[in-house]
Each structure stands twice: as structure tokens, then as C-alpha cells.
Amino acid sequence: MRALVVEDDPLVGDAVRRALTAGGYAADHVASAEAAKSALHAEDFDLLIVDVGLPKEDGMQFVRGLRARGKIVPVLMLTARDGLNDRVTALDLGADDYLIKPFQVPELLARCRALIRRANSVASPEITFGGLQLNLARKEVSAGGQKLEVTHREWSILECLVLNAGHIVSKEKLLSSIANWDDDISPNAIEVYVSRLRTKLGQAVLIRAVRGMGYRIDEITAP
Amino acid sequence: MRSPLPERTRSIRRRLFALLLLPSVLVLAAGTLSDYFTAVGPFRAAFDQSLIDGALALAANVRPNADNKPVLTLPPEAVAILRADSSDTVYYRVSDSNGALIAGDANLPEAPRSNVNPSRADSSFLGEAIRVVSYRTYTNAGLLTISVAETTHKRDGVRTNILSSSLAVDIAELGIVLAVIAFGVRLALSPLREVQEQIAQRSARDLAQLPLDRVPLEIRSIVETLNRLFNTVSESASAQRRFLESAAHQLRTPLTGIQAQLELMVEDEADASKQQRLTFILDAARRLAHTTQQLLTLARSDEAANLRWDLAEVSLATVVENVVADRVVAAERSGVDLGAEIEPADVKGVGWLLSEAVGNLANNAIAHSPAGSQVTVRCGVHRGMPFIQVTDCGVGIPAEERERVFERFVRGSNARGAGSGLGLAIVREVAQLHGATVDIDIGPNGKGTSVTLRFPVLSAPPRPAYAGVASGALTA
Numbered sequence: 001m002r003a004l005v006v007e008d009d010p011l012v013g014d015a016v017r018r019a020l021t022a023g024g025y026a027a028d029h030v031a032s033a034e035a036a037k038s039a040l041h042a043e044d045f046d047l048l049i050v051d052v053g054l055p056k057e058d059g060m061q062f063v064r065g066l067r068a069r070g071k072i073v074p075v076l077m078l079t080a081r082d083g084l085n086d087r088v089t090a091l092d093l094g095a096d097d098y099l100i101k102p103f104q105v106p107e108l109l110a111r112c113r114a115l116i117r118r119a120n121s122v123a124s125p126e127i128t129f130g131g132l133q134l135n136l137a138r139k140e141v142s143a144g145g146q147k148l149e150v151t152h153r154e155w156s157i158l159e160c161l162v163l164n165a166g167h168i169v170s171k172e173k174l175l176s177s178i179a180n181w182d183d184d185i186s187p188n189a190i191e192v193y194v195s196r197l198r199t200k201l202g203q204a205v206l207i208r209a210v211r212g213m214g215y216r217i218d219e220i221t222a223p
Numbered sequence: 224m225r226s227p228l229p230e231r232t233r234s235i236r237r238r239l240f241a242l243l244l245l246p247s248v249l250v251l252a253a254g255t256l257s258d259y260f261t262a263v264g265p266f267r268a269a270f271d272q273s274l275i276d277g278a279l280a281l282a283a284n285v286r287p288n289a290d291n292k293p294v295l296t297l298p299p300e301a302v303a304i305l306r307a308d309s310s311d312t313v314y315y316r317v318s319d320s321n322g323a324l325i326a327g328d329a330n331l332p333e334a335p336r337s338n339v340n341p342s343r344a345d346s347s348f349l350g351e352a353i354r355v356v357s358y359r360t361y362t363n364a365g366l367l368t369i370s371v372a373e374t375t376h377k378r379d380g381v382r383t384n385i386l387s388s389s390l391a392v393d394i395a396e397l398g399i400v401l402a403v404i405a406f407g408v409r410l411a412l413s414p415l416r417e418v419q420e421q422i423a424q425r426s427a428r429d430l431a432q433l434p435l436d437r438v439p440l441e442i443r444s445i446v447e448t449l450n451r452l453f454n455t456v457s458e459s460a461s462a463q464r465r466f467l468e469s470a471a472h473q474l475r476t477p478l479t480g481i482q483a484q485l486e487l488m489v490e491d492e493a494d495a496s497k498q499q500r501l502t503f504i505l506d507a508a509r510r511l512a513h514t515t516q517q518l519l520t521l522a523r524s525d526e527a528a529n530l531r532w533d534l535a536e537v538s539l540a541t542v543v544e545n546v547v548a549d550r551v552v553a554a555e556r557s558g559v560d561l562g563a564e565i566e567p568a569d570v571k572g573v574g575w576l577l578s579e580a581v582g583n584l585a586n587n588a589i590a591h592s593p594a595g596s597q598v599t600v601r602c603g604v605h606r607g608m609p610f611i612q613v614t615d616c617g618v619g620i621p622a623e624e625r626e627r628v629f630e631r632f633v634r635g636s637n638a639r640g641a642g643s644g645l646g647l648a649i650v651r652e653v654a655q656l657h658g659a660t661v662d663i664d665i666g667p668n669g670k671g672t673s674v675t676l677r678f679p680v681l682s683a684p685p686r687p688a689y690a691g692v693a694s695g696a697l698t699a
Contacts, residue, residue, distance in 0.1 A: 009476045009477070009479075009480055010480075011477060011480025011481065011484060012476060012477075012479050012480040012483065014480075014484070015479075015480055015483030015484045015486075015487060016483065018484075018487050019483060019486075019487060022487065022490070053472055053476075078479075080471060080472040080475040080476050080479070081468060081471060081472060101475040101476060101478070101479040102475055102478045102479040102482050102483075102512045102516075103479065103483075104482070104483075104486065105483055105486045105487065108483075167548070168544070168547075168548050168551070208551060208555070210547060210548070210551055210561070210562060210563070211560060211561070211562025211563065211597075211599070212547075212562045212563035212564050212565060212599070213544065213547060213548070213562070213563045213565070216548075216551065
């Protein structure tokens with residue numbers, strides 16, 4: 001996986017590059033939109049991390065230009081501003097996610113993994129999530145090469161959670177992912193399915209229940 | 224006018240009214256007097272003429288007697304006719320050149336001589352006011368003075384009539400003039416009232432220019448000065464906004480770099496002692512970043528409170544969802560069960576500031592809760608008022624400290640961990656910005672803390688009362 005960091009602040013740029021390298025990416029760091037364009041011209045990248053506040057051409061303009069040229073590479077924007085408008089604008093312009101400074105390194109890496117996973121799920125039906133391999137086409141899940149037996153409804157819940165990994169998914173949303181027109185399933189049934197999933201998946205992933213809000217799936221990372 | 228004006232003359236309308244009223248009253252009063260004298264003159268002359276006629280008639284009837292002494296030869300019947308009057312008593316006196324009485328009432332005063340003959344005078348007789356006419360003439364009986372007088376009842380009656388009728392007319396005129404002046408003053412000042420209403424309708428934070436096209440010439444310069452002031456305030460506010468944005472950027476970027484570099488160095492460091500020192504520095508950097516964030520939030524909240532630029536409809540449900548979602552892992556690390564109870568509720572406000580405020584409450588709740596206990600963030604509408612509430616089962620805040628903990632850099636005596644003491648100050652500032660109240664109570668089971676932000680009824684702009692009914696219906 002190749003990642004390009006576009007950040008004018010040398011301290012932050014270097015830290016992000018090092019963090020990505022430690023996270024298993026081949027990462028490069030450039031300090032301006034101009035340099036980023038040259039790098040993109042020369043090579044392909046799987047992920048861009050772009051600071052909003054670049055000198056001359058800012059991050060927003062850069063991403064807009066990128067999308068205008070038809071580049072579909074996932075973009076994570078970094079911003080030091082706190083107004084909501086920037087985030088909305090960033091997403092409207094074609095960024096895939098944003099992170100507000102100051103951020104913590106694990107959060108940065110989790111966001112990067114999520115972006116790459118989302119991008120890959122479009123190209124191929126195979127998704128790796130934590131210790132799990134999911135095949136969206138065949139609706140199969142395996143851990144450590146071992147295929148796990150899950151029911152149709154359990155698969156639907158797992159798929160819904162993984163595709164929204166890192167975000168809380170409400171019971172209602174999970175319910176609608178499994179319910180057919182003629183099904184009459186109570187929201188409480190979701191708890192039963194999730195509990196069975198937890199047993200079957202073991203230590204491969206972590207499914208958290210957030211009281212009053214729903215469930216959230218996370219990869220298990222070293223503390 | 225030279226010294227500071229008394230309070231009651233500060234109203235231009237009242238001053239105009241008073242200044243127009245005084246001359247009008249004077250003119251009308253002068254008119255009344257002149258009417259009166261104009262009307263009274265002829266009456267007086269007519270009454271006097273009848274007295275003169277009486278005097279002439281008497282003069283014609285004074286003749287010398289056998290002793291060559293003048294005597295009045297008028298028969299008693301004629302005298303009775305002369306004296307006959309329904310409301311006034313008529314007196315007469317005929318005297319010779321020495322003033323000796325020839326006939327009539329002995330002590331009747333004479334009108335003093337004047338350049339007209341007969342002369343006239345007002346006098347009194349037998350305790351009553353009289354009008355007396357004295358005619359001096361040479362007859363064949365010698366120089367005679369013939370005075371005829373009458374009491375003034377008729378005259379007084381006529382005068383009173385004239386006076387009262389002309390007063391009545393003039394008071395009616397005065398009333399009409401008053402009404403016309405009041406109406407005119409009102410009409411003349413209506414452009415002033417329009418400007419006043421235009422200003423009154425604006426929100427106190429509205430910095431838009433006032434339109435000049437309908438402003439009267441007299442106060443145009445005032446409105447122009449106001450507009451210049453609005454402009455200045457607006458510009459300095461924009462400058463402050465740019466400054467804060469730039470400060471946020473300048474502070475956060477290096478902090479991000481320091482923090483991220485330290486995190487990586489802690490991971491990489493093999494030497495345990497160096498790793499510990501790096502961890503200390505990392506903790507300090509995180510605290511610094513946190514305090515910076517809190518200070519920026521406070522400043523931005525002040526700024527938003529002053530300018531209300533960013534106010535938009537905010538879903539409290541979204542705020543609670545974000546706050547809880549962002550803290551699930553932190554809560555889990557502390558062994559705290561963080562949850563939400565969400566009912567739809569909307570307020571007018573600044574979303575990210577609300578998230579910061581509620582986030583601070585949630586952070587406090589998590590930090591002060593024992594492992595295994597619950598922290599719940601709620602939102603909804605109660606009695607028409609949207610609310611957000613954060614409850615925990617922690618150590619609680621002693622009742623006597625509940626007001627003070629909202630002050631900047633003040634931390635409760637039970638506070639744990641390394642807080643900046645700004646969290647609750649931010650909560651209060653953000654609450655004030657949104658017109659919300661903040662209450663600290665004991666938690667639901669008599670343990671811990673419950674902090675509630677109650678927002679004003681989300682009003683549909685025209686009438687707050689209507690909005691109250693509408694949101695009341697929502698909660699029902």
C-alpha cells in the first residue's frame with residue numbers, strides 16, 4: 001500500500017509519514033499541492049492524506065482539482081480549524097474523511113484502514129477486517145483460513161457492521177438489513193444475533209454494544 | 224434650554240406641542256378679550272343713552288318758580304315712569320350751581336365733569352354699584368346739574384352673557400386647535416417613529432446597515448453615524464474571527480506534530496527509562512493540546528455569543544450521538560458503561576460548540592465514575608424545552624461548590640485527574656450563547672451528578688407563544 005502525505009508543516013508531515021510506515025504503508029511526504037501533483041503524475045498511490053491549510057493552493061482546491069481530473073484515490077483531510085463548515089466543505093469537495101488536529105496516531109491509522117477497505121470493497125468482493133476475511137459476493141466469512149458457519153441473518157448483521165466499521169450502527173438499521181417484507185423481528189432479536197456472532201467470531205474482532213445507540217465493530221489492535 | 228433639560232421636555236413631540244400650544248392659547252385669549260370689548264362697547268353706549276335721555280327729559284322739566292328758584296315740575300306719574308325698570312333701580316338728582324338739592328335722591332354722587340357733556344361714571348350708591356350720567360345745563364332757572372343713575376344688574380347680566388358666549392366659542396376653538404396641533408405634530412414626527420421602529424425591530428446583534436432612503440434629513444447624520452458604528456463593529460468582529468481561526472491553526476499544527484512524534488517515539492524507544500520520560504512529555508503535550516482546545520473553544524464561544532453568525536438549527540440527537548460515539552473507547556478503558564437516551568430535539572445554535580460543551584460534561588462524568596457504573600447522555604424535549612442531560616454515579620459535586628465550578632480554572636474539591644478547570648466554564652458559556660440554563664443536581668439514585676442544559680422553547684420567529692404550544696404538542 002502506497003500513501004502520500006501532503007502537509008506543509010515538517011513536524012506533522014514527518015510524524016504522519018512515520019506513523020503510516022509503522023502501520024505497514026509505503027509512505028511519502030511532500031509539502032505542497034504542486035509537489036503532490038508531480039508525485040501523483042509519477043506514481044500511483046492507494047491513499048492521500050492532505051492538510052487543508054497548504055500554502056498557495058490549499059488542500060480543498062487540490063482535492064477539487066484531483067476529483068475534477070477523475071482521480072478516485074481515497075483522500076483523508078487533516079484540518080486545524082474547528083468550524084463545522086470546513087468539514088462539510090471538505091466532504092462536499094470529494095474528500096472521503098477528515099480528521100481534526102490534534103489527532104492521535106491510532107485514530108489516524110484506523111481512519112486510513114477504513115478508507116482503504118472501503119475503496120477495495122468496490123474493486124473486489126474480498127475484505128480483510130481485523131482477523132476476518134469476508135467475501136461479500138459469496139457471503140462467506142473466515143478467520144485464519146478457517147471458514148466460519150454463520151446464518152443468513154448473522155451474515156447480514158456482520159456485513160452491515162463491517163461496512164460501517166468504527167461507527168455506531170443503530171439496532172433499527174441492523175434490523176432493516178435482515179428483515180424481509182414478511183418478517184416480523186423484534187429489535188431485541190438483534191441482541192441475540194449479535195451475541196451469537198460474538199461467540200462465533202471469537203477474538204478476531206470486537207463488537208461493542210453502546211447503550212441506547214447500537215453496535216460498533218472494531219479491529220482488535222494492540223493496546 | 225441652556226441647562227440640561229428636565230425629563231418631561233426631552234420628548235420632541237411634547238416640546239413641539241407645548242411650543243405650539245402656548246402661542247395658540249395667547250392668541251385665542253387675546254381674541255376673546257377683543258371680542259368681549261367690541262361687543263360690550265355698544266351695549267354700554269345704549270344703556271348710557273337711556274340714562275342721558277332721562278337726564279335730558281328731567282332738564283326740560285326744571286323751571287323757575289315764583290321765587291325764581293328752580294323746581295322740578297314733573298308730575299309724580301312721569302317720575303314713576305322714569306324710575307320704572309324691572310331689574311334695576313333708577314335714581315336721579317337735580318341740583319343747582321351750588322350743589323344744593325332741587326329734586327331727587329339727596330346723596331346720589333355726580334359723574335365728575337369731563338370734556339363731554341353729559342359726563343359718565345361708574346360709582347356706588349346705597350351699597351350698590353351704579354352707573355351715573357350727569358348733565359350740566361343752563362336753563363332759565365340757572366346752571367343745573369342733573370344726574371341720572373341706575374344699578375348695574377342689567378349691564379352685568381349682558382356683560383356676563385357676552386363674556387360666557389365668547390368664552391364658549393373660544394374654548395371650542397381652542398379644542399379644535401389642540402386637536403389639529405396634536406395631529407400635525409404626530410404626522411410631522413411619523414418618519415422619526417418609522418426609524419425608531421426599524422431600529423427596535425432589529426436584533427441586538429444585527430450589524431446590517433440601516434437604509435437611509437426614508438430617514439428624515441434632521442436625523443440622517445445620526446443614522447449615518449450608527450451605520451458607521453455598525454460597520455466598525457462588524458469589521459473588528461471579522462478581524463477577531465480571522466485572528467481566532469489563525470490562532471487555532473498556528474497552535475494546533477505544532478501540537479499535533481509534537482504529540483504524534485512523541486507517540487511514535489514512545490513506541491520505538493527500547494530504553495525503559497527514556498520511554499517513561501517520553502511518556503511524561505507526551506502526557507504534558509496532550510494536556511497542553513487539550514487546554515489549547517478548551518481556550519479556543521471559550522474564545523470562539525464568546526465570539527459566537529457576540530455575533531450570532533453561525534446560529535443554525537442543530538439536532539441535539541446528533542450532538543449526543545457524536546459525543547457518545549467519540550467516547551466509547553475512552554469510557555471502556557475506564558470500565559464505565561457509557562450510553563445514550565435519545566429523543567428528537569432541535570435547538571438554534573452552533574453545533575460544534577454544543578458538542579464541545581456536552582463532550583466536556585461526558586468527559587467529566589467518565590473521569591469521575593467508578594468502574595462498572597453507568598454514564599448516560601440524554602436529550603429530548605421536556606415541557607416544550609429541549610434539553611441535554613449527562614448523569615453519572617460518581618463522587619458528585621458538593622452543593623456549595625455547584626455555582627463556583629462554572630468559573631474558569633476552578634476545579635471541584637472532588638475533581639480527579641489533570642483537568643484544566645475550563646470544562647464547566649465552557650459549558651456555561653456555550654449554554655449562555657444558546658440561552659440555555661445549566662443545573663447541577665444529584666444523580667438519579669441519590670448518587671453522582673446530573674448536569675442538565677435546558678434550552679429555550681425553539682420559537683417559530685413570529686410568536687413565541689405559538690411555538691410553545693407547538694413544542695408542547697410534540698412532547699405530548
